[in-house]
Amino acid sequence: MRAPSTAWLGRPGVVCALGQGMDAVHAAAVRGETGGMQAQTGWLRERAIVVGAAAGDLAELPPTLAGGKPTPAHYRSRNNRLLMTAADQIAEALHAAVALYGADRVGIVLGTSTSGIGEASHALRALQRDGAWPPDYDYRRQALSAPATLLADWLGVAGPAYTLSTACTSGARALLSAKRLLDAGLCDAVVCGGVDTLCPLTINGFASIEAIAAGLSNPFSAQRDGINIGEAAALFLMQRERPLGPAACLLGGGGSSDAWHMSAPDPSGKGAMLAMRAALGDAGVAAGAIGWINLHGTGTPHNDAMESHAVHAVFPDGVACTTTKPLTGHTLAAAGALEAALCWGVLNLPPDGGLPPQRWDGVADPALPALRLTTPGQRLPGDRPRIVMSNSFAFGGNNACLVLADSDAAVEISTQAGTHGAARRAGSPATSVATTTGIAA
Numbered sequence: 001m002r003a004p005s006t007a008w009l010g011r012p013g014v015v016c017a018l019g020q021g022m023d024a025v026h027a028a029a030v031r032g033e034t035g036g037m038q039a040q041t042g043w044l045r046e047r048a049i050v051v052g053a054a055a056g057d058l059a060e061l062p063p064t065l066a067g068g069k070p071t072p073a074h075y076r077s078r079n080n081r082l083l084m085t086a087a088d089q090i091a092e093a094l095h096a097a098v099a100l101y102g103a104d105r106v107g108i109v110l111g112t113s114t115s116g117i118g119e120a121s122h123a124l125r126a127l128q129r130d131g132a133w134p135p136d137y138d139y140r141r142q143a144l145s146a147p148a149t150l151l152a153d154w155l156g157v158a159g160p161a162y163t164l165s166t167a168c169t170s171g172a173r174a175l176l177s178a179k180r181l182l183d184a185g186l187c188d189a190v191v192c193g194g195v196d197t198l199c200p201l202t203i204n205g206f207a208s209i210e211a212i213a214a215g216l217s218n219p220f221s222a223q224r225d226g227i228n229i230g231e232a233a234a235l236f237l238m239q240r241e242r243p244l245g246p247a248a249c250l251l252g253g254g255g256s257s258d259a260w261h262m263s264a265p266d267p268s269g270k271g272a273m274l275a276m277r278a279a280l281g282d283a284g285v286a287a288g289a290i291g292w293i294n295l296h297g298t299g300t301p302h303n304d305a306m307e308s309h310a311v312h313a314v315f316p317d318g319v320a321c322t323t324t325k326p327l328t329g330h331t332l333a334a335a336g337a338l339e340a341a342l343c344w345g346v347l348n349l350p351p352d353g354g355l356p357p358q359r360w361d362g363v364a365d366p367a368l369p370a371l372r373l374t375t376p377g378q379r380l381p382g383d384r385p386r387i388v389m390s391n392s393f394a395f396g397g398n399n400a401c402l403v404l405a406d407s408d409a410a411v412e413i414s415t416q417a418g419t420h421g422a423a424r425r426a427g428s429p430a431t432s433v434a435t436t437t438g439i440a441a
Contacts (some may be wrong), residue, residue, distance in 0.1 A: 007179040007250040009236045010243040012341040013089035016232035016328045017052035026345030032357040043203045050216050052230025052329025059085040066156025074140040075150050077116035079197040083147050086233035093237050097189040107159035107187040109178045110148045111170025111194035113333040116141035118199035159187050167394035172336025176253040178238045193235035194337035203229050217299035219323045222365040227298045230329020234337035246348040249410035251403045254278025258397035264302050269310030275399035276314045283403035287315050291380045294339045294390040297323020312369035322374045326359040336392040343388045347406040353380035385409030
């Protein structure tokens with residue numbers, strides 16, 4: 001058994017329909033609040049739809065960037081304001097990392113799919129109406145690279161800075177990519193996460209494939225009928241050194257690409273199974289070690305069926321599960337990072353080990369394997385190290401899973417892995433800790 005490489009995650013900055021700031025967002029999630037999910041008109045011509053708009057006022061962009069350079073106009077988008085709302089919450093830690101490690105040893109990896117497409121859509125309408133682009137239109141505003149380059153310019157970092165766009169796995173894959181930068185020795189710290197904004201193009205795209213729910217989404221129900229779109233930003237500072245204060249460790253992750261269909265998952269769940277098993281292997285833990293799964297759980301008929309089969313196959317003995325998308329909406333490229341932040345809250349914040357409850361009508365689909373969906377007041381098991389999994393599945397069969405642990409569990413796993421390896425090197429029989437802790441040999 002190998003010791004997992006350390007990828008420590010300090011308190012994240014987060015904004016979504018549940019609120020702003022990790023404490024507020026976690027508290028609302030554990031209460032199962034859906035008040036931020038509101039019906040709005042104007043997104044679709046034919047009807048109102050429920051969306052998860054970010055709560056509260058968004059931060060304005062700073063007037064100047066690192067070195068006193070004025071902030072270019074092409075950075076001014078709702079997506080970047082959403083990002084800066086999260087970044088401002090952890091600004092002290094971010095600037096401290098740059099000062100500690102040096103500008104060339106700090107990287108940035110973000111996930112997005114919208115960037116400034118919302119502003120571009122409004123500009124296109126003006127072009128169609130007036131025959132000319134608006135005077136303030138700048139194509140660079142919609143560049144997928146914009147969120148990462150904004151943060152790099154704001155912080156003054158010179159390490160790798162890039163954006164991933166793999167649809168609904170983008171945020172999760174940003175964390176995995178950040179961990180690889182640490183593992184490769186290219187960075188000592190990485191600012192990582194995801195951001196996506198409500199915009200007409202995305203919402204109408206999902207409506208065109210009949211994936212938008214009539215009301216609040218109802219994942220895993222026999223009566224589920226689609227998703228609600230949301231917006232969010234979630235941002236972490238990932239580093240090798242354990243930070244002061246509450247922290248979680250990204251033990252590992254796994255990805256797969258089943259390439260079944262452009263917009264539908266492989267109904268067998270094979271790709272999702274591969275990603276979950278790869279994540280367990282990378283983290284060095286057995287399935288029995290996982291105390292809770294944050295499900296992808298969009299509420300579409302095909303996704304929930306596939307994920308039910310996959311989770312049942314990988315966790316035949318059952319595990320507590322929740323999809324948090326009825327609370328936040330499906331925040332697309334931000335979802336993997338946002339839900340990693342929700343995992344961080346479960347591992348670190350009161351109530352001790354409190355889990356978000358599953359919000360649905362309780363009418364289970366008899367065609368699907370039964371999952372152990374959480375109920376109000378449920379908590380992580382108290383008899384084992386605190387380790388959780390988060391699933392993200394995207395168009396094109398792009399799958400990503402994360403395994404996170406609290407500080408005590410991460411240290412215990414690392415210590416036991418080192419002891420186990422020392423015993424093997426000395427020629428002693430391998431002692432099995434898997435039966436008591438779920439740590440994989």
